[in-house]
Every structure is written in C-alpha cells, then in structure tokens.
Amino acid sequence: MATIGFIGLGNMGLPMAINLIKAGHEVRGFDLSAEQVKGLEAAGGSAAKSAADCVDSVEIVVTMLPAGPHVRSVYGESILGTVADGTLLIDCSTIDVASARDVAADAEKAGFDMVDAPVSGGTTGAEAGTLTFMVGGSETAFGRAKPFLEAMGKTIVLAGGSGNGQAAKICNNMMLAINMIGQCEAFAMAEKLGLDTAKLFAISSKSSGQSWAMTTYCPVPGLTDTAASNRDFKPGFTAAMMLKDLGLSQGAAEQVHALTPLGAEAMQLFRDYVDRGNGEIDFSGIINMIRGDA
Numbered sequence: 486m487a488t489i490g491f492i493g494l495g496n497m498g499l500p501m502a503i504n505l506i507k508a509g510h511e512v513r514g515f516d517l518s519a520e521q522v523k524g525l526e527a528a529g530g531s532a533a534k535s536a537a538d539c540v541d542s543v544e545i546v547v548t549m550l551p552a553g554p555h556v557r558s559v560y561g562e563s564i565l566g567t568v569a570d571g572t573l574l575i576d577c578s579t580i581d582v583a584s585a586r587d588v589a590a591d592a593e594k595a596g597f598d599m600v601d602a603p604v605s606g607g608t609t610g611a612e613a614g615t616l617t618f619m620v621g622g623s624e625t626a627f628g629r630a631k632p633f634l635e636a637m638g639k640t641i642v643l644a645g646g647s648g649n650g651q652a653a654k655i656c657n658n659m660m661l662a663i664n665m666i667g668q669c670e671a672f673a674m675a676e677k678l679g680l681d682t683a684k685l686f687a688i689s690s691k692s693s694g695q696s697w698a699m700t701t702y703c704p705v706p707g708l709t710d711t712a713a714s715n716r717d718f719k720p721g722f723t724a725a726m727m728l729k730d731l732g733l734s735q736g737a738a739e740q741v742h743a744l745t746p747l748g749a750e751a752m753q754l755f756r757d758y759v760d761r762g763n764g765e766i767d768f769s770g771i772i773n774m775i776r777g778d779a
C-alpha cells in the first residue's frame with residue numbers, strides 16, 4: 486500500500502481520493518476549499534496544510550484540478566521542487582495538450598515518471614470507481630500508474646506519449662458534442678414533422694443514425710434509462726464542462742492546423758447555450774435551445 490498526496494478534492498477529486506483510501510492507501514489531501522478537505526478526513530484521509538505539505542514524502546502524487554494554468558502553477562510552485570526522488574506523478578485533470586506536454590517535460594527533466602490521465606465517466610463514475618482513464622506517458626510510467634488508476638476506474642488505456650491522454654479526451658468529447666447536437670436536431674425536427682420520437686428511436690437505434698448519444702443518453706426523455714433528459718437535465722456532464730472541452734479541442738486544432746468545422750460550430754452552439762444561463766444544466770439539455778425553448 487502506498488502513501489498518496491492528492492491535490493484538488495472537487496466534485497471528481499474527492500470521490501476518486503476516497504476510492505484510493507478504500508483500496509487501502511494512505512491519502513493526504515489538499516484543496517483550496519477547506520470544506521472539501523473535511524470530506525476527505527471524514528472518509529479516513531488526512532489534511533495537508535498546503536500543496537507542498539501534501540506531496541512532501543509521499544510515493545505518489547495525484548492532481549485533479551480545473552485547467553492548464555492550475556496544473557502548471559501547482560507543479561511549478563509546489564510539486565517538482567518538493568517531492569522525494571522516485572515519486573510517481575499522475576495528473577488526472579482535463580487540460581490543454583501543450584500544458585500537459587510542458588509539465589511532463591519539466592517532470593522528466595527533474596527525473597520523475599509522470600502520466601497525464603484524464604478521465605471520462607463524470608461524478609457517477611468517480612464515485613463508483615468505474616472511470617475510463619486515457620493515459621499519456623512512457624510504458625514505465627504507465628506500468629507504475631496502472632494499479633492506482635485501477636482503484637479509481639475500470640478501463641485504463643495507454644494512448645501514447647505525454648499529452649496523448651489529453652489528445653484522446655478532447656477528440657472523444659468533440660465527437661460526443663457533434664453527435665449530441667445531431668441527435669437534438671433530428672429529434673426536434675421529428676417532433677415538428679409529426680413523427681413520434683419513440684418510433685424514430687426504434688428505427689434509428691437499429692439503423693445508421695445510431696450513436697452513444699442516442700442509445701445511452703437520448704436527449705428526449707423516456708427512451709433510454711440512463712439519460713439526463715429523464716431527470717430534467719440534471720447533470721451528468723454540464724454544458725459548461727462541454728464548452729470547456731470544446732475550447733481545448735478547438736485550441737489544439739488551431740495549433741496543429743486540423744480542419745474541424747463541425748467542432749467549431751458545436752463550440753459556438755454550446756457557447757450560446759451557456760451564455761443563456763444553462764452552464765450548470767446537462768449538456769444534452771441543448772435540445773431545448775435547438776427546439777427554440779431555451
């Protein structure tokens with residue numbers, strides 16, 4: 486069993502850290518919010534006074550922070566100058582590919598194994614320990630990180646070198662956004678054409694229009710058990726999070742000159758939806774804007 490320093494105990498980080506405790510590890514946590522740290526203590530973890538205190542003399546560091554600038558500053562100011570030789574570094578935040586590669590290069594220069602390991606599966610997956618981890622890093626770093634990721638997730642895939650976990654995450658979520666908008670447009674048009682949406686579902690879920698956005702997360706309620714539409718679009722995965730990920734994918738597309746016109750359009754639609762006050766609503770709720778209701 487290992488001693489783990491966990492920085493960023495938010496909606497995702499706290500249940501992930503709790504799963505590491507349940508797997509028998511000793512977890513010391515730090516977050517800018519004292520309330521979140523109390524949640525870790527209640528589950529059997531201990532509280533650190535600062536980010537540096539959190540990672541001092543641990544074997545593994547896990548970070549789960551909002552965005553690239555947070556990861557750059559926590560690594561630059563508190564982690565790389567503090568951790569003991571041989572400490573394994575795991576960043577699970579969803580951040581831009583360039584930041585992930587820069588931080589990993591600094592870690593490697595300082596002699597540390599590091600992986601970027603962003604997740605898919607949301608807060609439900611974080612609580613249940615069923616997250617999917619998309620990992621970027623060396624085979625050695627991946628081999629060391631895998632047993633710890635397995636305590637928090639079910640599917641762990643090495644996507645290539647540093648930053649490739651982030652690349653996989655933003656490509657996947659760009660596909661999801663485009664697919665979801667496609668479902669919303671088709672189901673909203675069916676309603677206007679007088680076509681029963683249950684009939685469209687019965688046909689398209691077995692035809693070429695089928696996708697995860699339809700058969701697992703249909704934006705029309707009552708057609709798939711697992712959809713946020715059944716819970717009045719309580720998230721799930723918020724529209725604000727989807728907009729963040731589309732910003733990351735469009736930023737990356739620009740850097741490598743990838744042509745992503747539908748990704749750009751999806752980002753514009755999600756920006757409009759969020760600007761209308763729907764940031765904390767599930768992303769599939771965008772069907773209401775497409776219907777003309779939001």
Ligand code: NAD
Nearest residue numbers: 493494495496497498516517518550551578579604607608
């Ligand atoms: P969150 O805002 O709930 O948690 C982030 C936590 O980091 C907060 O508690 C905040 O206080 C803390 N924090 C910020 N700066 C800090 C610092 N310098 N030192 C210590 N703590 C600091 O966000 P979340 O939903 O837990 O998401 C975390 C990451 O996971 C994000 O990158 C997000 O894109 C990604 N993600 C989220 C979901 C989801 O459904 N929520 C799904 C997949 C991936």
